[in-house]
Amino acid sequence: MQILIENAGAQTGFLILENSGEWMIEAGCELNDGEKVCTTQVLQSIPMANRLPKSMIEYVIRTHESVILNDATREGNFINEPYIRHNQTQSIFCLPLLNQSKLVGVLYLENQLAAGAFTPERFSEGDATRTQVLHLLSTQAAIAIENARLYSNLEIKVEERTQELSQALKHLKSTQEELLQSEKMAALGQLVAGVAHEINTPLGAIRSSIENIANFLIENLEQLPTFFQQLTKQRQQDFFALLQKSTPQTTFLSSKEKRQLKKDLKRQLESQSIDNADSLASTLVNIGVCDDIQPFLPLLKAPDAQKFLKTTYDFASVWKSTKTIATATERAAKVVFALKTYAHYDQSGEKVQVNITEGIETVLTLYHNQLKHGVKVIRNYSEVSPILCYPDELNQVWVNLIHNALQAMDYKGSLRIDVTRQEPFVLVSITDSGEGIPPEIIPKIFEPFFTTKPAGEGSGLGLNIVKRIMEKHQGKISVESRTGETRFTVSLPVYK
Numbered sequence: 221m222q223i224l225i226e227n228a229g230a231q232t233g234f235l236i237l238e239n240s241g242e243w244m245i246e247a248g249c250e251l252n253d254g255e256k257v258c259t260t261q262v263l264q265s266i267p268m269a270n271r272l273p274k275s276m277i278e279y280v281i282r283t284h285e286s287v288i289l290n291d292a293t294r295e296g297n298f299i300n301e302p303y304i305r306h307n308q309t310q311s312i313f314c315l316p317l318l319n320q321s322k323l324v325g326v327l328y329l330e331n332q333l334a335a336g337a338f339t340p341e342r343f344s345e346g347d348a349t350r351t352q353v354l355h356l357l358s359t360q361a362a363i364a365i366e367n368a369r370l371y372s373n374l375e376i377k378v379e380e381r382t383q384e385l386s387q388a389l390k391h392l393k394s395t396q397e398e399l400l401q402s403e404k405m406a407a408l409g410q411l412v413a414g415v416a417h418e419i420n421t422p423l424g425a426i427r428s429s430i431e432n433i434a435n436f437l438i439e440n441l442e443q444l445p446t447f448f449q450q451l452t453k454q455r456q457q458d459f460f461a462l463l464q465k466s467t468p469q470t471t472f473l474s475s476k477e478k479r480q481l482k483k484d485l486k487r488q489l490e491s492q493s494i495d496n497a498d499s500l501a502s503t504l505v506n507i508g509v510c511d512d513i514q515p516f517l518p519l520l521k522a523p524d525a526q527k528f529l530k531t532t533y534d535f536a537s538v539w540k541s542t543k544t545i546a547t548a549t550e551r552a553a554k555v556v557f558a559l560k561t562y563a564h565y566d567q568s569g570e571k572v573q574v575n576i577t578e579g580i581e582t583v584l585t586l587y588h589n590q591l592k593h594g595v596k597v598i599r600n601y602s603e604v605s606p607i608l609c610y611p612d613e614l615n616q617v618w619v620n621l622i623h624n625a626l627q628a629m630d631y632k633g634s635l636r637i638d639v640t641r642q643e644p645f646v647l648v649s650i651t652d653s654g655e656g657i658p659p660e661i662i663p664k665i666f667e668p669f670f671t672t673k674p675a676g677e678g679s680g681l682g683l684n685i686v687k688r689i690m691e692k693h694q695g696k697i698s699v700e701s702r703t704g705e706t707r708f709t710v711s712l713p714v715y716k
């Protein structure tokens with residue numbers, strides 16, 4: 221534009237380009253007369269109205285013909301153009317920028333002070349090549365603009381494509397995440413049946429204990445005040461001493477053992493010529509008094525001994541019931557905790573410091589039901605300090621490895637878990653006594669969707685997920701296998 225203005229002898233010039241269907245001023249240039257330099261301004265698509273003779277420019281756009289006016293206020297078709305009337309513009313040169321007859325822009329040059337600045341005479345008299353130079357320049361400008369347009373289109377396309385690709389990548393990542401999550405949920409699904417059982421068993425114990433306590437209250441509530449009122453100092457001592465006897469050890473006697481104990485007690489009682497020896501012996505065994513009845517002889521000789529023993533026994537069994545409830549509740553809570561820990565999905569994406577063996581134990585708790593019948597679990601845990609990791613994901617590693625191990629040995633055999641420290645790593649190896657992995661498939665087992673299991677039993681994703689989680693932890697996984705012994709070893713850096 222600067223060259224054009226200088227060559228044409230204009231004062232100001234504007235470049236008008238089409239921008240999404242509208243013709244706008246994209247650049248302005250002004251010749252600073254005193255200093256003979258042009259200052260060009262790149263404008264941000266401003267409308268022509270009031271700034272330029274709009275109708276003249278529209279004419280050029282329509283006809284692809286240039287307009288040259290010596291004195292626009294007096295000659296030509298644009299005398300009434302408001303811009304010209306308002307500014308009293310004299311010389312105007314408005315030319316189309318054509319690239320192979322395609323209009324790419326319009327150049328508007330004017331000189332408000334001098335008339336006839338752009339007349340052909342002026343060009344030809346001063347410098348014959350001037351029109352040619354202008355023609356050449358405008359053509360060059362047209363080509364340059366066209367190229368710039370194409371290039372910026374290309375940039376937009378590249379930008380769009382990049383956008384699309386990054387969108388696709390994001391989608392892929394979330395699909396991957398979903399896959400990870402769904403694999404985890406599938407493992408969870410398989411576990412649920414076992415876990416339900418794990419919770420039902422303690423619930424059953426709690427229910428029967430509560431029934432026991434309720435029966436005690438129904439049967440004894442009325443006579444309890446009298447019972448306590450009538451207790452002498454000595455009897456109170458006997459009462460507590462007997463309750464102490466009802467320790468857990470005596471609850472696990474077999475009926476055969478109980479019969480034997482009862483027989484012995486009965487003989488002892490009879491040798492003391494105590495009446496009712498048979499039923500007293502039976503109650504004593506039930507309470508948990510098995511051998512030394514010496515301290516209780518005065519009590520046993522009393523006429524109301526049987527009634528006293530019976531009530532004490534009832535108390536002992538209530539006592540026992542509360543203990544059962546406590547253990548069962550703990551057990552159920554442990555299972556629920558393990559489930560919750562496993563199903564939990566931490567999206568914060570931050571590493572936390574955890575103890576590895578705790579995660580392994582959580583998983584073993586979940587698998588308890590599948591383990592208890594035919595699998596011997598050997599835990600060989602060394603003391604290891606907590607490591608910085610994504611605990612939910614590591615849990616999934618343990619689930620996948622343990623699950624594979626159990627499937628490989630059809631839930632019968634031995635499962636050995638070693639946790640050892642080998643600076644700067646913590647090594648966890650999971651060894652099963654299953655059939656082993658044929659050497660020729662070992663290179664494939666970490667590939668996604670590689671499985672040798674029937675549909676429904678294997679998705680082929682487990683080890684791939686394990687591998688990816690290990691990569692995320694900058695750890696490693698290796699495998700050694702022969703018939704009867706397959707070992708997967710995971711090594712996790714302690715400090716990363």
Ligand SMILES: Nc1ncnc2c1ncn2[C@@H]1O[C@H](COP(=O)(O)OP(=O)(O)O)[C@@H](O)[C@H]1O
Nearest residue numbers: 624625628656665671672678679680681682683
């Ligand atoms: N402990 C193992 N013993 C024998 N083969 C195994 C063991 N772990 C994995 N494999 C083999 O590797 C394959 C891929 O395992 P994985 O990625 O967990 O997928 P899936 O268990 O769904 O088949 C299994 O199908 C099995 O052939």
Ligand SMILES: [Mg+2]
Nearest residue numbers: 620624682683
């Ligand atoms: Mg698997």
